[in-house]
Amino acid sequence: MRRALHWVLAACLALGLALAASAATAAGAPVRIGSKAFTESIVLGEVARLELKAHSIAATHQRNLGGTRILWKALRRGSIDVYPEYTGTLVQELLPGAPSDASLAQLRARLKRLGLGMSAPLGFSDSYALGMPRKTARQLGIERISQLRAHPQVRYGLSNEFMDREDGWRGLARRYGLPTDHVRSLDHDLAYKALAAGAIDVTDVYTTDAEIPYQHLRVLTDDRHFFPSYRAVFLYRLDWAASHPQALAALNGLGGRIDEAAMQRMNAAVKLDGRSETAVAGDFLGVKAASGEAGFWTRLGRRTLEHLALVASSLGLAIVIALPLGLVAARYRRLGQGVMALTGVLQTVPSLALFVFMIPLFGIGAAPAIAALFLYSLLPIVRNTHVGLTGIDPALLASADALGLPRRVKLWRIDLPLALRSILAGVKVAAVINVGTATLGALIGAGGYGQPILTGIRLDDMGLILQGAIPAAVLALAVQGIFELVERGLVPRGLRPARPRRARGSG
Amino acid sequence: MMREWNLDGAAMTDNASSVPMFELRDAGKRYAGQMALAPMDLRIERGRTTALIGSSGSGKSTVLKLLMGLIWPDRGQVCMEGSPLTRRALTAQRRRIGYVIQEGGLFPHLTIAQNLSLQARSVGWAATRIQARVTSLLDLVRLQADVLRRYPAELSGGQRQRVALARALMLDPPALLLDEPLGALDPVVRHDLQDELARIFAELKTTVVLVTHDMAEAAFLASRLVLLEGGRVRQDGSFADLRDRPADAFVSRFVASGRGLPQADA
Numbered sequence: 001m002r003r004a005l006h007w008v009l010a011a012c013l014a015l016g017l018a019l020a021a022s023a024a025t026a027a028g029a030p031v032r033i034g035s036k037a038f039t040e041s042i043v044l045g046e047v048a049r050l051e052l053k054a055h056s057i058a059a060t061h062q063r064n065l066g067g068t069r070i071l072w073k074a075l076r077r078g079s080i081d082v083y084p085e086y087t088g089t090l091v092q093e094l095l096p097g098a099p100s101d102a103s104l105a106q107l108r109a110r111l112k113r114l115g116l117g118m119s120a121p122l123g124f125s126d127s128y129a130l131g132m133p134r135k136t137a138r139q140l141g142i143e144r145i146s147q148l149r150a151h152p153q154v155r156y157g158l159s160n161e162f163m164d165r166e167d168g169w170r171g172l173a174r175r176y177g178l179p180t181d182h183v184r185s186l187d188h189d190l191a192y193k194a195l196a197a198g199a200i201d202v203t204d205v206y207t208t209d210a211e212i213p214y215q216h217l218r219v220l221t222d223d224r225h226f227f228p229s230y231r232a233v234f235l236y237r238l239d240w241a242a243s244h245p246q247a248l249a250a251l252n253g254l255g256g257r258i259d260e261a262a263m264q265r266m267n268a269a270v271k272l273d274g275r276s277e278t279a280v281a282g283d284f285l286g287v288k289a290a291s292g293e294a295g296f297w298t299r300l301g302r303r304t305l306e307h308l309a310l311v312a313s314s315l316g317l318a319i320v321i322a323l324p325l326g327l328v329a330a331r332y333r334r335l336g337q338g339v340m341a342l343t344g345v346l347q348t349v350p351s352l353a354l355f356v357f358m359i360p361l362f363g364i365g366a367a368p369a370i371a372a373l374f375l376y377s378l379l380p381i382v383r384n385t386h387v388g389l390t391g392i393d394p395a396l397l398a399s400a401d402a403l404g405l406p407r408r409v410k411l412w413r414i415d416l417p418l419a420l421r422s423i424l425a426g427v428k429v430a431a432v433i434n435v436g437t438a439t440l441g442a443l444i445g446a447g448g449y450g451q452p453i454l455t456g457i458r459l460d461d462m463g464l465i466l467q468g469a470i471p472a473a474v475l476a477l478a479v480q481g482i483f484e485l486v487e488r489g490l491v492p493r494g495l496r497p498a499r500p501r502r503a504r505g506s507g
Numbered sequence: 508m509m510r511e512w513n514l515d516g517a518a519m520t521d522n523a524s525s526v527p528m529f530e531l532r533d534a535g536k537r538y539a540g541q542m543a544l545a546p547m548d549l550r551i552e553r554g555r556t557t558a559l560i561g562s563s564g565s566g567k568s569t570v571l572k573l574l575m576g577l578i579w580p581d582r583g584q585v586c587m588e589g590s591p592l593t594r595r596a597l598t599a600q601r602r603r604i605g606y607v608i609q610e611g612g613l614f615p616h617l618t619i620a621q622n623l624s625l626q627a628r629s630v631g632w633a634a635t636r637i638q639a640r641v642t643s644l645l646d647l648v649r650l651q652a653d654v655l656r657r658y659p660a661e662l663s664g665g666q667r668q669r670v671a672l673a674r675a676l677m678l679d680p681p682a683l684l685l686d687e688p689l690g691a692l693d694p695v696v697r698h699d700l701q702d703e704l705a706r707i708f709a710e711l712k713t714t715v716v717l718v719t720h721d722m723a724e725a726a727f728l729a730s731r732l733v734l735l736e737g738g739r740v741r742q743d744g745s746f747a748d749l750r751d752r753p754a755d756a757f758v759s760r761f762v763a764s765g766r767g768l769p770q771a772d773a
Contacts, residue, residue: 395608395609395610395612396612396614396615398577398608398612399606399608399612399613399614400614401575401577401601402575402577402601402604402606402612403601403602403606403625403626403629403674404597404598404599404600404601404602404626404629405598405625405626405629406598406629409625409629413617413625414614417616417617418614418615418616420616491616492616492617492658493658494614494615494616494617494618494658494659494660494661495615495616
């Protein structure tokens with residue numbers, strides 16, 4: 001059943017796929033690099049791209065993809081060839097059953113079973129750690145986590161996620177026997193501000209956080225080796241590697257060249273100095289990198305086109321599928337209930353989850369985004385078509401029957417025109433929702449207005465967020481306006497909300 | 508205007524043809540276990556106006572819907588021109604019947620011109636033929652050509668019923684079924700339209716089945732009255748029959764409800 005549904009969906013989306021123009025995987029095609037939606041991952045993606053370029057190997061970088069699962073699925077499905085990952089994430093999330101202290105060789109063996117490979121570690125490990133202002137650390141004479149035990153007055157401000165994780169505070173406090181009196185949980189970014197303000201003394205950090213050098217923090221040594229190691233590596237597919245030996249050699253050539261301090265500096269250059277990931281990666285490699293950043297209006301134009309393509313193609317498909325579904329639902333009551341229930345359930349799937357579900361079917365990029373938006377558009381259109389058709393005055397239907405109109409004529413000249421207002425309202429709702437939801441497409445590499453929003457959130461840059469949010473809002477309003485015009489054009493005078501004209505004459 | 512009453516049904520008699528326009532053969536209908544129409548035989552002869560009268564729930568509209576094929580009998584048969592109504596032949600059979608309902612059933616999204624021409628276009632009439640037919644029908648129902656561009660909501664109730672009648676007559680059907688065609692009109696308009704209908708029926712000499720709860724209207728327009736109550740025929744005859752020889756007290760009471768009708772000579 002599920003499989004059948006997949007096939008139906010896949011067939012429906014042939015058009016969307018054509019739009020998405022997925023790149024070929026054959027040797028000679030550019031290497032497709034992916035990265036997650038946080039600065040370090042994007043910088044590493046750019047480092048890989050520029051390093052390959054320095055070896056005269058063409059590469060593209062699909063940056064800012066939603067999260068670990070999205071990249072992992074995209075890699076295994078062949079939508080991308082390479083992406084930066086951490087050994088800790090492999091152990092904790094991606095390779096269930098791997099021992100927490102698995103060696104690189106053990107990880108490689110497990111990856112190999114999945115047809116995947118892992119580059120030489122890049123050098124740094126981006127793991128959890130505890131950070132403390134250098135000054136405080138010096139005053140208290142603390143260098144290692146075990147020494148915290150002797151200082152119960154130390155105030156802890158820990159990020160929410162770290163507090164709750166077994167491999168976070170709970171396990172850590174047990175392992176080191178740390179006091180739990182002065183522990184508060186707060187947002188990760190706020191924790192840095194609280195440290196600077198002297199409101200807390202210790203917080204959890206990632207070892208490559210840009211704030212560590214910037215705020216002069218001391219990373220306390222994990223002397224009882226509690227935190228799993230999160231060494232940075234590139235993951236790739238073995239079949240890709242076999243056909244791209246030079247590219248693989250180039251990536252392995254990066255092994256051991258990026259230490260914690262270098263990564264912290266690069267993160268700081270992007271997050272705190274506002275430089276582009278491309279420029280920072282280029283500086284690190286000592287190559288000149290064109291930032292490739294187009295002007296504001298060019299970028300806005302490109303995103304608008306991407307966004308419109310997502311909305312228009314998903315909406316077009318939805319109309320083609322949902323209208324007949326609505327018709328069928330209105331004609332056959334039993335079947336109708338099923339159709340309505342199914343589309344209703346689709347609507348309750350959280351949008352981000354739906355986008356992610358589409359990746360195994362359609363890879364990354366525009367196609368899965370169009371598929372997800374298509375599914376979201378179904379309900380309003382199906383429901384309004386159903387409501388419009390079943391709401392037609394039975395006397396009118398009897399009249400149409402009495403005239404002996406053929407089914408086809410009845411459908412096109414009577415049923416659909418009488419349901420038109422309702423159907424158009426459904427399409428309008430779907431379109432406006434799509435404009436908003438399409439911003440999530442950026443998480444799976446579909447571009448559009450979500451791109452600057454994602455980057456803005458990552459860099460805590462309100463200006464960037466607004467560069468996506470304002471056009472999206474304007475577009476939603478424009479779509480609404482366009483549909484009102486369409487409605488005015490399509491709905492005949494006789495059906496518009498009556499400004500009852502005084503009837504002339506009588507009987 | 509003085510009305511000429513058609514009291515004894517003598518003015519129009521069954522035309523030579525022995526095959527009735529419509530015939531119910533032991534046809535009955537139940538809704539949710541309730542008897543809407545007891546199984547009955549009923550012949551509707553050609554060329555005259557038959558009124559089905561009764562109060563609401565009497566079964567009169569059920570008969571009309573059965574004749575139209577809008578509902579199907581639970582038992583028995585409904586025949587039109589000698590052959591049973593079948594789902595297969597229904598579309599063709601309906602084109603030989605004009606049908607007008609209380610609120611006219613005009614399509615609100617179509618202009619009057621479109622409402623009138625819809626059926627003719629669906630059977631492939633040429634535009635010139637449609638236009639000529641529309642013109643003559645407007646003439647028949649006494650409407651000006653300027654209504655053609657308007658939408659139903661822009662006409663008065665009386666004008667709408669005239670349009671509905673014209674639409675029903677578009678293909679010049681041999682039978683006309685009217686379900687409370689004047690039921691929603693105010694008394695003055697109603698009175699005028701009754702005269703118009705009488706004139707039109709006389710002009711067309713077509714078979715008419717009229718459903719109404721109004722004794723006076725039935726007596727004025729129809730030569731034969733079929734009085735129904737509780738899904739059964741209580742009496743079937745001319746108005747004079749019902750007035751002078753009522754089958755039972757119910758018929759007497761119903762006849763008496765048509766105030767203003769000519770009373771029997773003392």
